[in-house]
Amino acid sequence: MNFKKLCTPLDHRISRRQWLGGVAGTTAGALGLCQPGLAQELRRRRKQVLFVWLEGGLSQLESWDPKPNTLFGGPFRAIPTTVPGIHISELWPRTAQQMRHLAVIRSLHTQDNNHSSGVGRIQRGDPANRGVTYPYFGSAVANLLGPGESGLPPYIWVKPGSGGFVTSDAGFLGPRYGALALGGGRAPENLLRADSVSEEDDRERLALRQLADRRYVQQRRTQGTEANSYVYDMAAQLQRHAHLFNSTTLPARDLERYGPSEFGRHMLLGRRLLEAGVTFVKVDSHGWDTHGDNFNGHSNAVPKIDQAFSAMMQDLADRSMLDNVLVVLMSEFGRTPRINGHIGRDHWAEGWSLVMAGSGIRRGVVVGRTNALGTFVEGDEHDIGHLFHTWFTALGINPSRTRYNNAGQPLPIAHEDMEPIRALLA
Amino acid sequence: MKDEKMQSFILHPSSLILFFKVGTMTAQAQAPANRFEPRQGPTVNLDCQLGTVRYSPCGRFLAAGAYDATVRRWEVTDAGFTAMPSLTGHRGWVQALAFHPDRRRLFTADSWGEVRSWTYAERQAPPVRTMAAAHDGWIRDLAISPDGRLLATCGRDQKVRLWSIEDGRKLHELTEHNDDVFSVAFHPDGRSLVSGDLHGNVKQWDVANGRKMREFACRPLFFNAANFEQNVGGVRRLVFDAQGRTLACAGSRARTGGNVQGHPTALLFDWASGQLRHTLVVGDGADGYMYDVAFHATGFLMGVTSGNPGTGKFFFIRPGEQTPFFLSTRMTNCQSLAVHPNGTRLVVAATNAGSNGNGRPLRNGVYAANMSPLHVWDLPAS
Numbered sequence: 001m002n003f004k005k006l007c008t009p010l011d012h013r014i015s016r017r018q019w020l021g022g023v024a025g026t027t028a029g030a031l032g033l034c035q036p037g038l039a040q041e042l043r044r045r046r047k048q049v050l051f052v053w054l055e056g057g058l059s060q061l062e063s064w065d066p067k068p069n070t071l072f073g074g075p076f077r078a079i080p081t082t083v084p085g086i087h088i089s090e091l092w093p094r095t096a097q098q099m100r101h102l103a104v105i106r107s108l109h110t111q112d113n114n115h116s117s118g119v120g121r122i123q124r125g126d127p128a129n130r131g132v133t134y135p136y137f138g139s140a141v142a143n144l145l146g147p148g149e150s151g152l153p154p155y156i157w158v159k160p161g162s163g164g165f166v167t168s169d170a171g172f173l174g175p176r177y178g179a180l181a182l183g184g185g186r187a188p189e190n191l192l193r194a195d196s197v198s199e200e201d202d203r204e205r206l207a208l209r210q211l212a213d214r215r216y217v218q219q220r221r222t223q224g225t226e227a228n229s230y231v232y233d234m235a236a237q238l239q240r241h242a243h244l245f246n247s248t249t250l251p252a253r254d255l256e257r258y259g260p261s262e263f264g265r266h267m268l269l270g271r272r273l274l275e276a277g278v279t280f281v282k283v284d285s286h287g288w289d290t291h292g293d294n295f296n297g298h299s300n301a302v303p304k305i306d307q308a309f310s311a312m313m314q315d316l317a318d319r320s321m322l323d324n325v326l327v328v329l330m331s332e333f334g335r336t337p338r339i340n341g342h343i344g345r346d347h348w349a350e351g352w353s354l355v356m357a358g359s360g361i362r363r364g365v366v367v368g369r370t371n372a373l374g375t376f377v378e379g380d381e382h383d384i385g386h387l388f389h390t391w392f393t394a395l396g397i398n399p400s401r402t403r404y405n406n407a408g409q410p411l412p413i414a415h416e417d418m419e420p421i422r423a424l425l426a
Numbered sequence: 427m428k429d430e431k432m433q434s435f436i437l438h439p440s441s442l443i444l445f446f447k448v449g450t451m452t453a454q455a456q457a458p459a460n461r462f463e464p465r466q467g468p469t470v471n472l473d474c475q476l477g478t479v480r481y482s483p484c485g486r487f488l489a490a491g492a493y494d495a496t497v498r499r500w501e502v503t504d505a506g507f508t509a510m511p512s513l514t515g516h517r518g519w520v521q522a523l524a525f526h527p528d529r530r531r532l533f534t535a536d537s538w539g540e541v542r543s544w545t546y547a548e549r550q551a552p553p554v555r556t557m558a559a560a561h562d563g564w565i566r567d568l569a570i571s572p573d574g575r576l577l578a579t580c581g582r583d584q585k586v587r588l589w590s591i592e593d594g595r596k597l598h599e600l601t602e603h604n605d606d607v608f609s610v611a612f613h614p615d616g617r618s619l620v621s622g623d624l625h626g627n628v629k630q631w632d633v634a635n636g637r638k639m640r641e642f643a644c645r646p647l648f649f650n651a652a653n654f655e656q657n658v659g660g661v662r663r664l665v666f667d668a669q670g671r672t673l674a675c676a677g678s679r680a681r682t683g684g685n686v687q688g689h690p691t692a693l694l695f696d697w698a699s700g701q702l703r704h705t706l707v708v709g710d711g712a713d714g715y716m717y718d719v720a721f722h723a724t725g726f727l728m729g730v731t732s733g734n735p736g737t738g739k740f741f742f743i744r745p746g747e748q749t750p751f752f753l754s755t756r757m758t759n760c761q762s763l764a765v766h767p768n769g770t771r772l773v774v775a776a777t778n779a780g781s782n783g784n785g786r787p788l789r790n791g792v793y794a795a796n797m798s799p800l801h802v803w804d805l806p807a808s
Contacts, residue, residue, distance in 0.1 A: 056684060068517070069495055071795050075519040075537030075564055090563060113784045160653030263655055287654030291782070292686030292714060292734065299564070299582060299606065300624065301655040336784070338795060339475060339493070341735045341759025341777030342686065342714060347784035375793050 046148055047359055047395045048274055049141050050316075051282040052267075052309065052329040053123075056115070056289030059335035059345055060374070062089050062298040064353035065106045067374040072337035075295055083364040091302040094310035095355075100364045101313050101322060103424050106353045107368020109381035110333060113347035115289070118332040124171065125388035127415045132406060133171040137388070140413065141280040142177050143404070144397055150277025151237045157181040158266040158273075159284040163188060165231055172406045175227035179282065180234065185266045187245035191238055206236055244272050257311040261304035267312050274316075274325060288331060292342040305329075313357065322358040326394050330354035337375045351377045354387075360394025360426055367423045385415030393420040462722070462742060463752050464772060467802040470507050472498065476775040476798035477521030478718070478762045483529050485767045487546055490775060490800070491520030497534050499546060502766075507800075513544050515553060522568045522579075526591070535565035535579060541589075555594055561585060567609045572616045576633060580607035586621045588633060598636030602629060608660045613697070614670035622661025624648065628675055642695050646705075647677035654683040666697070667721040672745070673697055674727060676716040679707070690716035690731035694745055704745045708753070713737055718763040724808050726751075730760030730774055735782035740774055740803075757801050772803040 059074075066089040067073040078087040081099035088096055088104075095102070111126060112118035124134040135143065142154035155177065157166065163183025167175035182188070193202050213229040243249065250268060258264040263285045270283045285305060290297040309329060316322045334352025335345035351370045357363065371378050392399040392414060399420070403410040476498070479490040488500045488507065497513035497520055518537030525532050525546070531554060532546035541557040561581035568579045570591070577589040586600035586607055605624040612619055618639065622628040626644035631637065648659040663676040673695045680688030690713050694704040706727060708716065714733025722728055722742070731739040738760040741750035759777035766772070780787075781796040788794070 071494065075493075075521075077518070077538055077563065261655060262653070285655050287651065287656035287683045289684040290656070290686075291684060293658065296606070296624075296660070297656040297658070297683070297686070300657045304655050338781075338787070338793070340782035341738070341796065342733060342782070343761075344686070344735075344782070346782055350786060373793075 048325045049280045050327045053284045054288045054331045055286045057333050058331045060353040064104045092306045094306045098310050098313040102355050102357045103361050104366045107377045107382050108352045110349045113349040122332045122384050126384045135171040135173045136169040138280045139170040139177040143173050145279050148277050152278050153180045153234050154279040155179045156278050157282040160286050176230040185269050259307040264308040267308040291344040294344040326359040327357040362426050385418035388414035389420040464803040464805045470800040472797050479764045479775045481764050481766050482525045491523045493519045524570045527574045535568045537564040569610045571612045578610045580610045582606050609664040611664035624660040644675045646679050649680035651683040656683040676719045678715040681711050687712050708741045720765045730763045732759040774801045
């Protein structure tokens with residue numbers, strides 16, 4: 001394998017400041033970027049991402065694009081928000097109070113209505129086929145923005161169920177850009193040093209492992225061995241941040257505000273991780289594939305998301321973090337307008353919605369629209385590629401000029417035929 | 427199996443005209459194997475999906491609450507069902523309705539929190555009374571006391587409310603549920619009300635003072651899958667037998683979220699002792715909810731189920747028996763069961779076949795909604 005970092009001529013069209021920054025810093029290669037100066041600049045601005053993922057498919061009609069008292073509108077009402085003229089489903093009363101921070105897009109038409117393939121296509125940005133597996137958004141941002149100064153892994157995924165180091169998210173970037181998944185919001189197993197091992201012994205053991213790793217890598221350099229070494233280093237760093245996982249130190253008021261649900265706890269951990277400097281925090285909620293009993297499902301599940309998400313938005317705003325943290329809440333697709341016999345909604349990629357906020361995003365706006373029945377988009381349709389362009393731009397990354405360096409192969413970071421949705425950008 | 431001529435009715439979208447057609451369909455029902463086996467009659471096709479369907483106390487009218495915010499009505503004669511103008515004015519789904527025993531008024535409730543009453547036999551029937559904010563949002567069920575003096579409502583706002591039918595005053599607010607309240611029913615003696623919620627809690631209330639008297643544990647009707655935010659289940663229907671000796675609590679013993687698959691289940695409690703006497707399960711774990719049930723005069727339970735699109739059961743089962751002695755799977759996704767007051771006719775609100783599908787299922791180039799056919803069954807007199 002060729003490890004030389006190659007760039008295209010386009011990649012060298014950077015400013016003198018960026019170039020100087022790149023020369024001064026030596027970490028650009030480690031970031032896998034072709035624009036070292038840009039990496040330096042991004043590090044200075046310290047952008048972060050909170051990515052809230054509702055696995056299975058949130059209904060747009062029960063969230064951001066309600067069509068009350070229409071054929072497919074369902075039983076719920078629409079409510080006003082803090083932005084005059086913008087109404088959302090009554091299931092989101094707390095988020096409605098945060099609308100001044102949010103941007104809604106109602107014109108999504110994506111290409112895949114299957115979970116198995118759709119989740120990957122959405123989270124990888126559905127780029128044109130280059131014969132490689134693209135990274136998930138979290139791995140992409142971890143690569144493009146780097147870990148920052150926190151010493152924490154750049155991509156942490158708080159999720160229900162099991163945890164571990166999920167390398168598959170990283171695609172061609174290599175396993176070290178995978179996600180550290182905190183299953184159940186718990187710290188990685190055996191993170192803390194056992195009492196029977198002294199601090200000095202632990203340090204010596206770590207040094208010995210690093211020595212062995214270096215010798216091994218000299219002979220057989222692979223992404224796998226790098227990642228293996230990286231995980232150990234990451235664990236050592238995490239040990240110094242073990243307090244992040246101690247929920248007993250959380251203020252009771254915060255626990256109450258985020259709610260007693262598992263998602264509430266996970267969002268609160270997500271806030272701590274962002275405050276600690278983690279570049280990309282993903283928080284998952286499961287159970288949104290409501291083919292059956294859709295309305296009761298949304299009726300009791302949405303309030304848990306509404307409570308925690310709105311508390312998070314308030315906290316990010318109060319801490320002035322929305323200037324630097326990009327927030328996205330979404331699923332792999334929406335749900336059919338048509339209501340099936342199981343009183344459910346099926347998968348629908350042809351006209352759905354999501355919300356975003358924060359760094360580089362306009363506040364208190366709705367972009368795009370569906371027709372009166374909510375069946376199809378009216379006007380310009382937008383795909384996930386448009387959103388990747390928008391989000392990268394919002395993070396200060398120029399998606400038309402920045403390229404991944406896949407072992408010498410320059411690759412666009414977002415679909416080349418698409419561009420940012422300007423109406424969403426501040 | 428045999429082929430038989432079936433007559434069906436197609437309702438014009440105006441709801442004013444009925445077309446008749448005769449076609450050949452395959453009937454699954456065998457010659458009656460027992461004296462209660464029903465025989466399927468005509469089907470009334472509609473242009474909307476229905477929540478609940480009920481006969482008037484006189485048996486001359488049928489009413490159904492629809493997802494298009496209307497109340498559909500038919501005049502019932504020996505010749506069939508003649509559509510009457512829909513009752514309009516609700517704005518959300520109409521899932522709850524009940525006829526007043528005065529044989530004059532129909533009460534309906536919608537998902538926007540409004541209750542209306544109508545003089546249902548009149549061709550043009552403006553609402554007699556409108557309670558615009560009876561609940562904050564979705565009213566899931568309503569019931570009228572046997573003496574006609576009280577109206578009970580319950581909803582997504584976790585409240586059960588008792589109203590004076592005479593003047594519309596709220597008499598009691600019953601607030602001990604901590605989740606969606608799906609169902610209410612008056613005991614035939616008129617002194618007690620029961621209410622059932624999402625978590626399978628059934629509470630008995632003294633209607634005189636609004637105090638809780640006791641609880642019936644229906645926890646098997648609640649399910650929360652590990653790692654899922656979605657809560658599943660709930661007591662979807664509460665029904666007493668005519669003597670008030672048995673309370674049936676219907677729902678699902680669910681085993682998944684998302685698709686919501688489970689065993690349609692009714693828990694039968696002895697009213698005097700409060701003890702669970704029977705657990706009646708109709709369908710396997712890949713089925714769904716037992717949405718509606720009614721007691722036959724002789725004591726068996728009649729009901730309908732709905733699960734994954736395409737599934738649905740209409741059944742008769744005797745308390746204490748493991749399997750129904752009558753079971754039809756001919757209708758898909760059955761939502762409601764109306765029993766004629768004389769006990770010889772049943773109407774099942776179901777769903778058209780092929781109601782589901784990811785993506786864009788177009789019919790003749792149109793993105794079409796689903797609808798609820800009404801299936802009519804004749805039942806031998808007991």
